[in-house]
Amino acid sequence: MISIIIPCYNCVSTIKRAVDSVLNQKYQHYELLLVDNRSSDGTIHLLNHYKERFPEKIRVFHEYKRGAPAARNKGLSAARGEWIQFLDADDELHPEKLSRQLDLATNSMAGIVIGNYILEWIKGKKRLHLKRPAMSDPWEGLVTSNLGITSSNLWKKKDLLEVNGWNERLTSSQEYDLLFRLLKNRSEVVFDEAFYTMVYHNRNSTSKSTDKKKLIQIVRNRINLRREIKEYLILTKQLTANMNRTIDTYIYFELKRNSPEIFDYVKEYLKQNQLEVPWNTMIKINSRIALRKLLYYIQGIYNSPSEWDLRRNLS
Structure with a gap:
């Protein structure tokens, strides 16, 4: 059985899309756990409506500690399935996502199925449709944020429990922190080449x-x-010269692409920390960041979280 866990916070406008994509799965031996996380927009009434319509499939829970990690852990503790599908309330799954990834998992010794995904980056009426393929090397994919995303992966419950699930103290990077702990715990990885998850990102305006x-x-x-x-x-004597450069290049890339907004922080970090990044790579990164930001300004979509595949800057 697969336990599908959806953390729900003020998601009245999107939860139908996510739940319908679960109900339409080819693989039907699943349970759906909807975890309300202190919603104030009527989400809980909609969740209870789904529970009443599909009592044999759907259970509803409440998590009063704020944050998706706490809501996911609530679902994880109640899950009956051997496998876990985490799904964000504004994402959706291809009808064959669960069946395909479960086949991949059962035909291997995997504890994680890493899935590709399609990102819909939305700002107002503008949309950017991007495919995000995972890397085939787990450690390089982990470093460069190319190891799937919460909704695109399939997770073995036993492995998740062994590392105590999600870190509820983190405010960001939660999924890659979880993946790091799983890899340290020697969870086996298998890769799914299909793009069977749709991830939506709406840019909200704040001060x-x-x-x-x-x-x-x-x-x-x-x-x-x-x-x-x-x-x-x-510590484990696995750091190669290439991986060291990859890590430092990622850090440099992350700093430089955010430099206009947090210039003082970036300047101080680079002053205090020496990064092993070749000059030609630095030039390439800075040139591509400048070009990409110009294109995003023209399109009206700036500083997308998926700017482009970092792998282009590592070669």
Whole structure:
């Protein structure tokens, strides 16, 4: 059985799309766990409506600690399935997503199925349709954020419980923190080449001061995770010269692409930390960032989270 867990916070406008994509799955031996996370827009009434319509399939829970990680852990603790499908309330699954990935999992010793996904980046009436393929090397994919995403992957419950599930203290980088702990715990990985998950990203407008503080914390979390990965690879004698450059290049890329918004933080970090990034790679990154931002300004979509595949800057 697969347990599908959807954390729900003020998602009246999107939850139907997510739930319908579950109900339309070719694989039907599943349970759907809807976890309300202190919604205030009537979400809970909609969740209860689904529960009444499909009582044999759907259960509804409440999690009062704020944040998707806490809601996912609530669902994980109640899950009856051997496999876990986490699904965000604004995403959707291809009808054959579960059946395909379960076949891949059962035909291997995998604890994680890494899935590709399609990203719909939305700002007002403008849309950007992007395919995000995963990397075939788990550690390189982990470092460069190319190891799937929450909704595109399939997770073995046993492996998740062994690492204590999601880190509820983190405000960002939660899924890659989880993937890091799973890889450290020697979870086996298998890759799904199909693009069977649709991820939607709506850019919400908030104050610049709030954005700046949040952005610094997001960047700090991403960098700290890569530093932890490097320390682990050094400790286990797995750090190669190429992987060291990959980690430092990711950190440099992350800093430079956010430099206009958090210039002082970036300047101080680069002053205090020496990164092993070749000059030609630095030039390539800066040139492509400038070009990409120009294109996004023209299109009216700026600073997309998926700017482009970092792999282009590593060659």
